[in-house]
Amino acid sequence: MTRPTTSTPPPAPPSRPRAGELPDRLQRLEDESIHIIREVRAQFSNPVMLYSIGKDSSVMLHLARKAFHPGPIPFPLLHIDTTWKFSEMIAFRDRMADEIGFELVVHTNPEGVAAQINPFDHSSQHYTDVMKTRALRQALDAGRYDAAFGGARRDEERSRAKERVFSFRDRLHRWDPRNQRPELWNHYNGRISAGESIRVFPLSNWTELDVWHYIEANGIEVVPLYFAAPRPVVERDGTLIMVDDDRFRFEAGERPEARSVRFRTLGCYPLTGAVESTAATVPEIVAEMAGATRSEREGRVIDHDQAGSMEEKKREGYF
Amino acid sequence: MAPAEAAGGGPGPRHDLLRLLTCGSVDDGKSTLIGRLLHDSDLLYDDHLAAVRKDSAVSGHAGGQVDLALLADGLKAEREQGITIDVAHLYFSTSRRSFIIADAPGHEQYTRNMATGASTADLAVILVDAAKGVTTQTRRHSAIVSLLGIKAVVMAINKMDLVGYAEDRFDAIAAEASGLAGALGLPAPVCIPMSALHGDCIVEQGASMGWYDGPCLMEHLEQVDVGRAAGPAGAPEHVDALRLPVQLVIRPDQSFRGYAGTVCSGMLRPGDDVRVEPSGLITTVERIVTFDGDLDEAGPGRAVTVTTADPIDIGRGDILCSPDRPPERAREFTATLVWMSESDLVLGRDYQLQQAGQRLRCRVTEPVRRLDVDTLTSAPAPAMRLNDIASVTLRTDAELMFDPYEQNRTCGSFILIDPSDNATVAAGMIKAATRAAHIVPSAGRVSPQTRAQLLGHRALTVWFTGLPGSGKSTLARAAEAELAAAGVFACVLDGDNLRFGLNADLGFAPEDRAENIRRAGEVAALLHRYGAVVLAAFISPYRQDRDRVRNLHPAGTFMEVFVDAPLDVCEARDPKGLYAKARAGTISDLTGVSAPYEAPAEAEMRVRTAETDVSEASAEIVAEVLRRVREPGGGTSGPH
Numbered sequence: 001m002t003r004p005t006t007s008t009p010p011p012a013p014p015s016r017p018r019a020g021e022l023p024d025r026l027q028r029l030e031d032e033s034i035h036i037i038r039e040v041r042a043q044f045s046n047p048v049m050l051y052s053i054g055k056d057s058s059v060m061l062h063l064a065r066k067a068f069h070p071g072p073i074p075f076p077l078l079h080i081d082t083t084w085k086f087s088e089m090i091a092f093r094d095r096m097a098d099e100i101g102f103e104l105v106v107h108t109n110p111e112g113v114a115a116q117i118n119p120f121d122h123s124s125q126h127y128t129d130v131m132k133t134r135a136l137r138q139a140l141d142a143g144r145y146d147a148a149f150g151g152a153r154r155d156e157e158r159s160r161a162k163e164r165v166f167s168f169r170d171r172l173h174r175w176d177p178r179n180q181r182p183e184l185w186n187h188y189n190g191r192i193s194a195g196e197s198i199r200v201f202p203l204s205n206w207t208e209l210d211v212w213h214y215i216e217a218n219g220i221e222v223v224p225l226y227f228a229a230p231r232p233v234v235e236r237d238g239t240l241i242m243v244d245d246d247r248f249r250f251e252a253g254e255r256p257e258a259r260s261v262r263f264r265t266l267g268c269y270p271l272t273g274a275v276e277s278t279a280a281t282v283p284e285i286v287a288e289m290a291g292a293t294r295s296e297r298e299g300r301v302i303d304h305d306q307a308g309s310m311e312e313k314k315r316e317g318y319f
Numbered sequence: 320m321a322p323a324e325a326a327g328g329g330p331g332p333r334h335d336l337l338r339l340l341t342c343g344s345v346d347d348g349k350s351t352l353i354g355r356l357l358h359d360s361d362l363l364y365d366d367h368l369a370a371v372r373k374d375s376a377v378s379g380h381a382g383g384q385v386d387l388a389l390l391a392d393g394l395k396a397e398r399e400q401g402i403t404i405d406v407a408h409l410y411f412s413t414s415r416r417s418f419i420i421a422d423a424p425g426h427e428q429y430t431r432n433m434a435t436g437a438s439t440a441d442l443a444v445i446l447v448d449a450a451k452g453v454t455t456q457t458r459r460h461s462a463i464v465s466l467l468g469i470k471a472v473v474m475a476i477n478k479m480d481l482v483g484y485a486e487d488r489f490d491a492i493a494a495e496a497s498g499l500a501g502a503l504g505l506p507a508p509v510c511i512p513m514s515a516l517h518g519d520c521i522v523e524q525g526a527s528m529g530w531y532d533g534p535c536l537m538e539h540l541e542q543v544d545v546g547r548a549a550g551p552a553g554a555p556e557h558v559d560a561l562r563l564p565v566q567l568v569i570r571p572d573q574s575f576r577g578y579a580g581t582v583c584s585g586m587l588r589p590g591d592d593v594r595v596e597p598s599g600l601i602t603t604v605e606r607i608v609t610f611d612g613d614l615d616e617a618g619p620g621r622a623v624t625v626t627t628a629d630p631i632d633i634g635r636g637d638i639l640c641s642p643d644r645p646p647e648r649a650r651e652f653t654a655t656l657v658w659m660s661e662s663d664l665v666l667g668r669d670y671q672l673q674q675a676g677q678r679l680r681c682r683v684t685e686p687v688r689r690l691d692v693d694t695l696t697s698a699p700a701p702a703m704r705l706n707d708i709a710s711v712t713l714r715t716d717a718e719l720m721f722d723p724y725e726q727n728r729t730c731g732s733f734i735l736i737d738p739s740d741n742a743t744v745a746a747g748m749i750k751a752a753t754r755a756a757h758i759v760p761s762a763g764r765v766s767p768q769t770r771a772q773l774l775g776h777r778a779l780t781v782w783f784t785g786l787p788g789s790g791k792s793t794l795a796r797a798a799e800a801e802l803a804a805a806g807v808f809a810c811v812l813d814g815d816n817l818r819f820g821l822n823a824d825l826g827f828a829p830e831d832r833a834e835n836i837r838r839a840g841e842v843a844a845l846l847h848r849y850g851a852v853v854l855a856a857f858i859s860p861y862r863q864d865r866d867r868v869r870n871l872h873p874a875g876t877f878m879e880v881f882v883d884a885p886l887d888v889c890e891a892r893d894p895k896g897l898y899a900k901a902r903a904g905t906i907s908d909l910t911g912v913s914a915p916y917e918a919p920a921e922a923e924m925r926v927r928t929a930e931t932d933v934s935e936a937s938a939e940i941v942a943e944v945l946r947r948v949r950e951p952g953g954g955t956s957g958p959h
Contacts, residue, residue, distance in 0.1 A: 034622035071571035
């Protein structure tokens with residue numbers, strides 16, 4: 001819900017601030033996130049960080065590097081690969097793992113692959129349940145992780161606004177919004193019994209704009225799909241879908257056309273809408289956002305497929 | 320806090336952040352107020368507004384109009400029932416500031432949620448219905464805001480449209496609200512008349528209240544200066560004292576050892592002396608390390624990594640602090656608790672107390688004085704229930720390091736966890752230690768490492784526990800002689816010997832036995848601090864008492880030896896004739912006969928003296944002691 005009163009572009013922040021020179025607001029958010037990440041390392045024996053390759057994950061990864069500097073990140077990063085991510089995302093993921101040197105775990109639901117579950121033949125609910133939610137549960141069980149970081153922010157969606165920073169999950173990874181642990185000051189309760197786990201959201205208090213300002217201030221690299229470029233898209237029910245590979249199923253009369261587009265969030269390419277844009281740099285994106293009238297998740301088909309949609313998915317174990 | 324940027328710059332990267340709590344209920348129009356703030360500031364995305372429009376048709380409570388309350392009510396159950404059941408966090412920015420709203424429900428049954436929202440807020444907005452004036456609910460909200468230490472308060476006198484926008488009505492309510500704040504020790508609140516429904520004095524003043532010349536709500540929120548010190552302005556010296564609770568040790572390789580944590584108060588600078596609690600050792604800050612380079616200083620809120628000049632042992636739960644102003648340490652203190660669980664407080668039951676890196680076992684003891692938030696009076700109560708607020712005394716099994724809450728929000732607060740289901744059951748704000756409140760232990764510069772170099776070995780406490788006649792003293796004396804021969808500074812603490820002097824005033828009732836062991840444990844810890852290998856021989860029948868002694872020692876420097884012999888063997892030996900006397904009835908409370916013995920479940924060593932002779936058992940113990948005090952790394956590892 002961050003829309004400014006004016007559409008005047010803000011002054012560009014310094015490209016790389018000196019140590020300790022982040023603006024007050026970003027510094028406060030960074031400090032809080034680092035505190036949370038360290039607390040997880042201290043309280044749990046086997047944490048993992050969900051890595052979705054998006055801008056929020058990129059910020060979370062950067063914060064994890066800061067939290068344990070000069071040491072390495074003391075836990076693996078886990079990517080749930082639905083096999084339908086943008087190809088640029090996968091290339092970016094592998095390059096980051098290589099350059100930064102973190103341990104990367106990739107999991108795909110083998111049952112979903114065997115059943116050829118895909119976003120064209122199956123409803124978005126079923127596809128998401130099999131390839132994301134169930135795949136995530138499989139990976140968390142297999143790794144016996146007792147804590148899992150996610151990059152979700154409370155400003156994204158109404159039910160997320162009520163989620164804790166340390167969010168308890170039972171043995172079946174279920175979230176019970178009516179029975180959450182109260183969370184006071186910065187005393188996070190990470191006590192669990194065997195088989196239970198905690199989802200941790202270090203970016204809870206960040207907004208989309210904060211994320212972009214932070215990316216700019218720290219020179220964090222993100223997937224190029226966030227920046228506008230001519231890309232082949234088809235328009236479907238008012239949503240621009242990119243034709244990312246030859247598995248795309250065209251409907252009658254559809255033909256890809258090159259338009260200057262970018263993405264505000266990144267997911268599975270057949271389910272992620274692009275926005276028409278010419279913003280090719282972070283300051284241009286920030287300036288464009290200042291005039292935005294739609295929230296970033298509007299392009300996510302899966303958020304809107306049923307009433308109370310995200311809350312239902314979260315109860316089942318979705319991030 | 321940095322001054323807000325000039326208007327017209329857009330939501331720039333450099334403007335600051337204000338965290339506020341909104342207190343009120345649906346009846347006060349609170350969700351409407353928040354919706355109005357976002358709507359009138361033009362801060363709503365079209366798709367979010369469209370979702371609200373859709374929901375308004377289904378479950379709106381605004382009579383067909385767009386129900387702005389639905390913006391804040393994120394959970395389905397809330398939208399359906401038209402109530403707010405949990406804390407929601409909402410985010411928005413204007414050209415001057417970014418805001419995080421913790422939107423807490425107002426009804427009595429949600430006191431816990433309000434306390435939760437208040438714990439991280441810089442400012443509170445308390446809604447008052449102009450038609451009703453100051454109500455018991457206003458009193459409750461103000462009391463919780465005061466209790467949680469929020470010092471900037473806005474009284475939003477809402478629904479002015481229902482009283483004809485009358486100035487005298489506003490003046491009367493504002494006077495009463497200010498009086499209430501004063502009575503609770505809150506600074507004078509800023510009172511603003513408004514109508515959230517019609518938008519008066521939220522963002523724009525509007526035409527209805529020409530008599531009001533103060534700021535609109537948004538204008539005030541954009542401009543108000545809330546200090547961000549650890550405690551309230553004007554609080555005594557501790558506010559500036561350094562407090563850096565260590566979260567974890569960062570040690571990627573042998574060349575680097577840093578202590579990571581968030582500064583909760585005071586200022587940290589390289590070259591400064593700092594005191595490490597609870598060891599009391601003093602060292603010097605070498606570097607403040609961050610990913611973006613070393614810092615010249617770090618103040619409250621900064622998450623940093625510190626290296627020190629001396630290689631002393633620091634770990635999670637330790638606090639780096641100002642040398643002359645350490646936190647208080649106590650095992651018994653008074654606090655205000657907010658009970659947050661459906662299960663009532665059980666006096667005398669074990670709970671886990673958590674504050675920063677400290678986790679201790681604790682019990683709540685009488686008296687419990689429950690606060691009636693409606694009348695602001697307190698009265699004795701048998702227990703605490705969900706949403707109760709009460710003043711209690713807590714007793715921990717080891718010393719807690721703390722500051723009073725009014726001086727330090729982080730180091731003065733804690734949560735209680737129910738160990739049976741790990742639920743967070745209460746939030747606590749510490750008032751004071753019940754005794755020895757103002758004792759500041761002196762600190763030295765001689766580290767355990769230096770003492771270990773002098774003596775040629777590290778310190779260790781070996782705690783022999785077992786039935787009377789099991790052979791504790793015999794083994795301790797044999798080991799003492801062998802260790803002395805090996806050049807180790809070893810000394811025996813014996814139960815009977817201590818009862819001649821230090822413990823001459825104690826009998827054998829359970830509480831006397833507990834005190835006997837407490838004193839013996841303190842003496843052992845004292846000798847341990849000066850480098851000795853202490854061989855302590857005590858029946859010490861209660862597990863809890865032995866664990867308490869263990870907790871007085873740094874991890875890995877306490878070794879429990881279970882001297883295990885069957886009762887009939889001990890009784891046959893009966894070196895002091897105790898069993899004979901007990902059987903004859905001339906003494907009561909003999910452990911094993913007429914008083915219980917709780918055998919250790921996880922002792923570091925177990926010696927079966929019925930099957931092993933003294934020299935063999937003693938040699939085994941001595942070998943383990945030497946491994947622990949002389950071999951590299953032997954002091955920190957070991958079977959525990």
